Amino acid sequence: MEDEAEPKKENGLYDPMAVRWSEKYSDTFNKLWSYVPSSFKNVVVTLAVFLVGISLNGNWINIFIHLRKQLGYTNDIKSSITFSFDNFIYTYFKGFTVFFVFSLIVSYCIYLFVGGFLHWYYYVRQRDKAEEWKIQPTKFLSPELERHEILLGSFTLFLNATTSALLACYISNGGYSTVYYNFSEYGWLWYILQWPVVFIYMDYVTYWLHRMYHLPCLYKRFHKLHHKYKQPTAFSVTAIHPFEALHIQLTLVVPLFAFPVHWMTFYLIAIYNYYHGIIDHSGINFKSYWWQPWQPDAIFHDNHHQYFHVNFSFNIEYWDKLHGTYRKKDRVYTEEIFYGTGKSIKEVSAEELKADLEERKSENPLAFRGDKSYYELSEKDLNKFNKQF
Ligand SMILES: [Zn+2]
Numbered sequence: 178m179e180d181e182a183e184p185k186k187e188n189g190l191y192d193p194m195a196v197r198w199s200e201k202y203s204d205t206f207n208k209l210w211s212y213v214p215s216s217f218k219n220v221v222v223t224l225a226v227f228l229v230g231i232s233l234n235g236n237w238i239n240i241f242i243h244l245r246k247q248l249g250y251t252n253d254i255k256s257s258i259t260f261s262f263d264n265f266i267y268t269y270f271k272g273f274t275v276f277f278v279f280s281l282i283v284s285y286c287i288y289l290f291v292g293g294f295l296h297w298y299y300y301v302r303q304r305d306k307a308e309e310w311k312i313q314p315t316k317f318l319s320p321e322l323e324r325h326e327i328l329l330g331s332f333t334l335f336l337n338a339t340t341s342a343l344l345a346c347y348i349s350n351g352g353y354s355t356v357y358y359n360f361s362e363y364g365w366l367w368y369i370l371q372w373p374v375v376f377i378y379m380d381y382v383t384y385w386l387h388r389m390y391h392l393p394c395l396y397k398r399f400h401k402l403h404h405k406y407k408q409p410t411a412f413s414v415t416a417i418h419p420f421e422a423l424h425i426q427l428t429l430v431v432p433l434f435a436f437p438v439h440w441m442t443f444y445l446i447a448i449y450n451y452y453h454g455i456i457d458h459s460g461i462n463f464k465s466y467w468w469q470p471w472q473p474d475a476i477f478h479d480n481h482h483q484y485f486h487v488n489f490s491f492n493i494e495y496w497d498k499l500h501g502t503y504r505k506k507d508r509v510y511t512e513e514i515f516y517g518t519g520k521s522i523k524e525v526s527a528e529e530l531k532a533d534l535e536e537r538k539s540e541n542p543l544a545f546r547g548d549k550s551y552y553e554l555s556e557k558d559l560n561k562f563n564k565q566f
């Protein structure tokens with residue numbers, strides 16, 4: 178019921194929340210797009226992903242205030258103020274309304290309009306050639322689920338952008354943090370070392386948080402919402418339960434208060450994470466580059482949405498290999514099989530095997546390295562497991 182081959186027009190109207198507007202204006206977009214020089218087209222698309230990446234949880238406002246500080250504009254507070262709750266709020270959250278309004282307006286505009294452009298670029302413009310670019314080419318989210326992910330994503334964006342505005346306002350008013358601005362302040366060795374430290378901290382913590390939210394009790398209560406989308410799109414990235422979204426955001430900003438970190442290191446890594454968050458949910462057969470040996474291809478997280486309790490990592494697939502939760506060819510994974518290790522193919526019923534083989538068939542071989550599915554089961558493989566199909 179969730180999968181539909183064709184987008185539906187309801188009563189002749191396009192649903193604006195389900196990015197149908199980008200379908201409505203597709204001809205105009207096509208015309209405008211033809212004016213963009215072809216050597217520039219990839220840059221425009223990459224820039225669009227990048228922009229959505231910095232807007233997804235309002236990060237752009239923090240980047241803005243740190244850049245301002247780096248350039249020498251400070252409004253640090255006199256340290257002589259007597260401490261009281263009222264003083265604290267008045268001092269550190271002065272001017273919050275401006276941060277709040279700007280954070281929301283810019284984040285929403287980028288999320289909806291640049292996100293809408295990306296939706297048009299792949300899902301509208303190239304819809305009839307899905308087998309060339311889509312990881313699950315025969316399956317699309319229904320308009321109802323597209324609407325659901327944008328509404329949920331918008332609500333989560335409201336909370337995350339508000340938290341980012343609070344953080345930006347606090348830091349801008351001279352609030353305590355361990356962020357620094359002079360590159361050599363803690364020595365060049367620490368400047369270089371902090372890159373892997375922050376990257377690994379963020380990625381390993383999100384692996385465990387993600388895995389924790391896949392425990393039956395937390396999954397059913399919170400994370401299942403994000404797994405409504407078996408064919409994720411770029412809009413699925415922030416379509417998660419608000420409680421989970423805030424929990425993740427607050428955990429990720431810990432380095433800003435725990436150890437000296439240059440603001441550029443922190444936010445460039447944050448941008449990298451969100452950039453890949455979009456790529457990994459896009460449903461498009463993106464591959465990682467040679468200079469990212471740690472980075473899985475987009476199908477890795479797409480598989481997580483298709484098979485649920487497996488492949489919990491984001492930017493370093495090694496965590497799954499280390500902890501035995503990396504998808505294996507001879508295991509079957511469904512929403513009912515928890516804990517990340519699936520079920521041996523020898524143990525599944527004929528119906529379970531049939532459903533699993535159907536799922537495997539819907540994966541595009543072009544999304545794998547060498548254009549061949551690593552998980553395809555031949556008759557010979559099945560005989561090995563004493564299974565027939
Ligand atoms: Zn998940």
Ligand SMILES: [Zn+2]
Nearest residue numbers: 403409458478
């Ligand atoms: Zn996801």
